[in-house]
Amino acid sequence: VLPREQIEQIQPQAYTSDPHNIYVSDGVREQVVAIIPGGNRLAVGEKTSVEFQTISGKPLAELISEYPDTEITPKWTVTKGDDRVQIDENGNLEALQPGEATVQGAVPGLASNKGFLFIKALGRVGAFGEDGSLHWDILAMVLGFGVMTYLNQLLSGQPPSDNPNQATVNRLTPLLFSGMFLFFPLPAGVLMYMLIATIFQTGQTFLLSREPLPENLQKLADEQESKKASEASREALPFEPGRSKKKAG
Secondary structure (H helix, E strand, O other), rough: EOOHHHOOOOOOOOOOOOOEEEEEEOOOOEEEEEEEEOOOOOOOEEEEEEEEEOOOOOOOHHHHOOOOOOOOOEEEEEOOOOOOOOOOOOOEEEEEEOOOOOEEEEEOHHHHHEEEEEEOOOOEEEOEOOEEEEEEOHHHHHHHHHHHOOOOOOOHHOOOOOOOOHHHHHHHHHHHHHHHHHHOOOOOHHHHHHHHHHHHHHHHHHHHHOOOOHHHHHHHHHHHHHHHHHHHHHOOOOOOOOOOOOOOO
């Protein structure tokens, strides 16, 4: 964004972004670009529009109208310099004050609004909607991920910590880790992938835990257990830590 006295010295030239592929229907792919007809240098107070169109020049709205079952709505956001420009949901851009700004346009994937199994929309993000409604499918996957991670930790046979505080942290870490997805949400499709991967990993850990160890490893494990048992039953020496000191009579 430049002052008006400077913009008059610049020859307007249309701006075109690099092409990107999008699917407008199953098996139908098109390359689209973002266009700013008057160029990407604007004067303060100037208004223009940012549009998506195919590389052949067909507007995105016209392309989508050819596929009535497809719902694709571009989203525009200012990722840098939101005090210098503003853009609405229709791509209408207005320059506010001099400086650099970056506008990002996103076209949701074809599968983002489609459901799968108990998931209503694979592209939906967050356990709570804009109206405050609760998305039970996402909440269930977040809780399921935490439970599976906790079970995997138990089945992996991690040695218990002598420090009770550390032991508590170890038990709560899987639940706290999964709870982060409520504050830093991921798309439902990503959560589903993570949940399925954790379920398979937990099942694999369970099957491995049921198999007997090789003879040499089993012998080593038995020796370690017997060593711990003997150390626990042996009376501590006077100079060893943990021995209670006798009070003077």
